[in-house]
Amino acid sequence: MRIALQKWNQISLVKRIFLGIVFGVILALTVPGASGITILGSLFVSALKAVAPILVLLLVMAAISNHKQGSQTNIKRILVLYGVSTFLAGVIAVGASFIFPIQLSLVTGAQDVTPPEGIVDVLKSLLFQVVDNPVNALINANFIGILAWSILLGLALRNANDHMKSLLTQASDAISQIVKWVIQFAPLGIMGLIFDSITSSGLSSLLDYGSLILVLVGCMLFTALAVNPLIVYLNIRKNPYPLVLQSLKESGITAFFTRSSAANIPVNMRLCEKLGLDKDTYAVSIPLGATINMAGAAITISTLTMAAVHTLGIQVDFGTALILSILSAVSAMGASGVAGGSLLLIPLACSLFGISNDIAMQVVGVGFIIGVVQDSFETALNSSSDALFTATAEFANKRKEGKLA
Template sequence: MKKLILNWNQISLVKRILVGLIIGIILALTIPANVKWISIFGTLFVDALKAVAPILVLLLVMHAISKHRSGHPTNMKSILILYLVGTFLAGLVGVVASFIFPVSLSLTTGSEDLNPPGGILEVFNSLLHNIVDNPVNALLNANYIGILTWAILIGIALRNASVTTKDALANFSDAISQLVKWIINLAPLGIMGLVFDAIVTSGLSALLDYGKLLFILLGCMFFVALVVNPIIVFICIRKNPYPLVFTCLKDSGLTGFFTRSSAANIPVNMNLCKKLNLDQNTYSISIPLGATINMAGAAVTISVLTLAAVHTLGIPVDFGTALILTVLSAISAAGASGVAGGSLLLIPLACSLFGISNDIAMQVVGVGFIIGVLQDSCETGLNSSTDVLFTATAEYAKRRKEGKEIINA
C-alpha cells in the first residue's frame, strides 16, 4: 500500500486531478441521483483549504515581513499596478462584448433574501471596517484584508525580535506549509466529489435557456485569459508569455475552477509560486492580496450581467456611461468576497448607475446563480490564476531589467 501511494504521489498533480475529474463524471452518470455521499469528498477538500488558508496567510506574511531586510525590493508596487490594469481591462472587455452581442434576459426570482451593498461608499466602508477587524474574528471569518493588516503590523513589530523568535515563527510557517501540501495531495478526491455534486445537483439543462449569456461571459473570460493577460505579460517581460500563462491556468486555474473560491485557492497559489521559484517575501503578500482585490473575472461578470439588464429594459447607453460602468465594475470587483458567487451581489450596485431598481437587479442576480455552475467556476479560475501570473510577471520583469535569466514556466 505504501508503495502504491508513493507511486501515485509521483504522478503529476494535474494528471491526478484529471483522473479524479473523469471518475467524478462517470460516477455522476452511473450512480442513482439520491446517492450523494460521494460529494462529501469535495466538501471536505474545500473546507480543509478554507480552514488552513487564513492561518497560512497570517504566518507566511508575518514571517516574510519580520525577516525582510531594509532595501530588499518586493515588487508590490508593480504587482498592484498589474492587478488594477488587468481588472480594468477585463471590465472593458465585458462592456465591449455586451455592445457587440447584446443579450436580453427572461428575468427570474430566487434572490430575495440576499443583501447587496447599497452603493460604492458602502463597499469602501466595508473594506475599511475589515481592515480594523479584530484579528481573532478576522481569522474565524476568513477576512483576508484584516488578516493581511494584522500580519503586516505584527511582522513589522517583530523585525527587531530575537533570532530565536524568528526561527520559531519560521518553523510554524513551514509546518503549516507542510499541512497545505498534504491537503493539496488530496485534490483528486476533492475534485471527484465536487464534479459529482455539481452534475447530480444542478445538471446542465438549466444552462440551456441562458446559453447566449453564458457564451458571452465565458468568451470574455477566455479572451482575457488567453489574449489580454498574455499581452500584458509580453509588454512586461518581452518574451513569449504563453508558457507562463498556461502553467498558471493549469496549476492554479484548474483547481480554482472546481473550488470556486479565490480564498480557498490561496494555498494552491502559494505552492505554485514556490514551484516557479519566486520571491517568498513578495508572493506571501501578493497572493492573499490578489485573492481579495484582483478580480478580473468578477469585473467581467458585473459588466456583462449589468448590460444584459440594461438591454432587456431598453435603456440607451452612451460612451461616457459605458466607461463609467467599466471603472465601477473594476472598483466593485475589488470589493467582491473571495467566495463562490461573491461578485453577483455587486450587480445591483452597477445596475443603480442606470436607475434600475433593486428588485429587478436582484432578479438578474438570480439569473447569475442559475448559470453559476460554469460562470462562477470560470470566474474563479481566471481570478486565481491571474494572481500568480501577475506576481511572476512583476518578478520576471525585474529580472529582465537586471539582466538575469528568466526561468521558463
C-alpha cells in the same frame, strides 16, 4: 498497496487531478445515487479553507519580520498589474455586450439578499474588515483583516531577536507542509466536487441562458488567453504563454472546481514556490490578490448589467460605458467585502442607468441560476492570475536587471 501508492504519487499532480475529473464524471453518470462521494469534495474544500487563514498570517508575519532592508518585493508593480487587468476585463465585457447584445427573461429568486446601496458602502465594508478583531478575522477567513494584522505584527517583530524570527519561520514552514499534504488529496476532492456538480445541478437548468453564459465565458477566456498574456509580454518581453498556461493548469483548474479564491490561496502559494519566486513577495501578493484581483468579477458585473440595459431598451453612450467599466473594476475589487460577492454588486452598477432595485435583483436571480458555470470560470480567472502577475512582476524586475534567461 504501498507500491501502488508510490506509483500514484510519482504521477504529476495535474495528471492526477485530470484522472479525478474523469472518475467524477463516470461515477456521476453510472451511480448518481452514491451521495457519499460528495463528502470527498466538501472535505477537501473545507481543509483548504481551514488552513488558508493561519497560513497567510504566519507566512506574512515571517516574511516581513525577516525582510532585509532594501530588498526588492515588487508589490507596487503587482498592484498595478492587478488593477490594469481588472479594468481591462470590465472594458472587454462592456464591448462584448455591445457586439452581442443579450436580453433576459427576468426571474425572481434573490429577494432574501441585500445589495450595497453604493460604492461608499463597499469601501466602508472593506475599511471595517481592515480593523476587524484578529481572532474574528481568522475565524471568518477575513483575509483583508488577516493581512492587516499580519503586516503590523511583522513590522513590530522586525526588531525581535533571531530566535523569535527563526520560530516564526519554522511555524510558517510547518503550516506550508500541512498545505502540501492537503493538496495531495486534490484528485479525490475534485472527483467529489465534479460528482456533486453533475448530480445536483446538471446542465438542463442552464440551457435557457446559453447565450448569456457564452458571452460571460467568452470574455473570461479572452481575458485569460489574450489580454493577460499581452500584459505579461509587455512586462517580461518574451513568450508569455508557458507562464500563462502553467498558471491556468496548476492554479486555474483547482480554483474552477473549488470555486473559492480563499481555498486556492495554498495552491497559489505552492505554485509560486515551484516557480522559485521570492517568498517575501508572494506571501503578501497572493492573499492580497484573493481579495482585490477580480477580473472575473468585473466581467460578471459588466455583462449582467449590460444584459439588463439591453432588456429594458436603454441607450448607452461611450462615456457611460466607460464609467461602467471603471465602476465594475472598483466594485469587483471590493467584492470580497460584500456577502454574495460579485452578483450582489450588480444592482450598484444597474443604478448607473436608473434601473430600479426590483429589476436589478431579478438580474441577480438570473446570476444565481447560472452561478455554477459563472462562479467556476470567474474564480479560475481571478485566482490563477494572482500567481501569474506575481511571477510577472518578479520576472520583469529580473529582466530589468539582466538576470532573466
